[in-house]
Amino acid sequence: MNEANFMKLQFASKSENEAFARVTVAAFASQLDPTLDELTDIKTVVSEAVTNAIIHGYDNRGDGVITISAEIANDTLYLTVEDQGRGIEDLEQAKQPLYTSKPELERSGMGFTIIENFMDQLEVISSPGKGTLLTMSKRIESKKALYN
Amino acid sequence: MNEANFMKLQFASKSENEAFARVTVAAFASQLDPTLDELTDIKTVVSEAVTNAIIHGYDNRGDGVITISAEIANDTLYLTVEDQGRGIEDLEQAKQPLYTSKPELERSGMGFTIIENFMDQLEVISSPGKGTLLTMSKRIESKKALYN
Amino acid sequence: MSLQIEMEHHRKALIVRLKGELDHHNAHLVKARMEEAIEKGDSSHIILSMKDLDFMDSSGLGVILGRYKQITGKGGKMVVCDINPAIYRLFEMSGFFKILTIQDNERLALSSLGVVS
């Protein structure tokens, strides 16, 4: 389990794929033997990022493509979530807790805050009209480390 | 759920990804609301195809890439599993029940037979030195059809 | 990976039990079902039970906040109960505890609203 392992997943920007994306990343990350809490954090983060790509990136159209990549290197999960959607104009504003550009959809504006809290690291690269790329990482305090 | 949905998954040719690939395709296919038996068939088929790519395609080296694509259109799951590995010289022989080129690894030679039995359709395209592509489909007798 | 919504009227309270996973894909269902029940019913208060809610993300926060505004707009209260630690953290992060009352379980939620039979 110490050699790097990777996966890349692409899927249609449909809301029924939110659960699918969570399950897939969790199944991959489970190779690091995370705690249930850590696994829930990862699922939540994937859900936030994929939901944002669908709602904000592709304005709820189902014909976009979302790409997730995950890599396991030593005890760390590296994760990216990418869309080729509308992009973010003002990144600083977007990251503010409770800020949302779509209050009419009952968005809470907490997505970025949750991602930042649940991951060790978050980097956002976005260009208006081109898309958004989130790069994240989280160290898993592997239970296996005790025995190896 | 009637609009086409798709996903594409790529991952390292490591045996720990066999279970991951099964779970992922099963999670995607579950949108068709299959029976547990149908889901087991799909998991088994993915396991066979991915295992073959790892063992035969890439000779158990972990540095190859395996690509799975899945599409749901109406009540049918379309599935491809692809490797860029050694390819198959004699396809007719390979498909024979109990034939295996690696008896020393205790292979049963039943992989292709199982895939053919569990899917409605199987097509294999393979070129020695280039790789192997399996294209399959399976109609799911959706339980939902009763209500829609 | 799906969500079930169970509703029960208990005196002046509408008890809503969410089971499964609440995300953007099904948040509109929760919104629609609860909105209707709040408008049509004669419940003054809402008790939201999360005992069997295995997963929730910020789309859940949004729909809860929306119903909070709806019921308080009519002069009612909202109490949330049986929150698991993961969902607790989401509430905490978003400052929800400043506005929402939480209780350990339905019974305590009912008695906090003074509607125990």
Place this chain on the structure above:
Amino acid sequence: MSLQIEMEHHRKALIVRLKGELDHHNAHLVKARMEEAIEKGDSSHIILSMKDLDFMDSSGLGVILGRYKQITGKGGKMVVCDINPAIYRLFEMSGFFKILTIQDNERLALSSLGVVS
């Protein structure tokens, strides 16, 4: 998604209980553990219990066939029990029932070998 292997010696029989998922990734573990037990132990027969085996593919067939050859090579027998319908179909497809004896459960497997205490 992992496999557990439980072994118990019962008179002249080695009972092997597989739990979880048996695939290519862990088939070599089953091979190694059983091979060792067959070589070192003084069991004449093997009972393979699949009661808690949730998943198996053709890699499982291979490792079972391998142990079948090993134990019959020493003059013993192999009985498989508690097979779920999915695994039953794999056995059927591969003609395993021509060589393997199957029984509903461990007790019947033991008595079929004449080793019930």
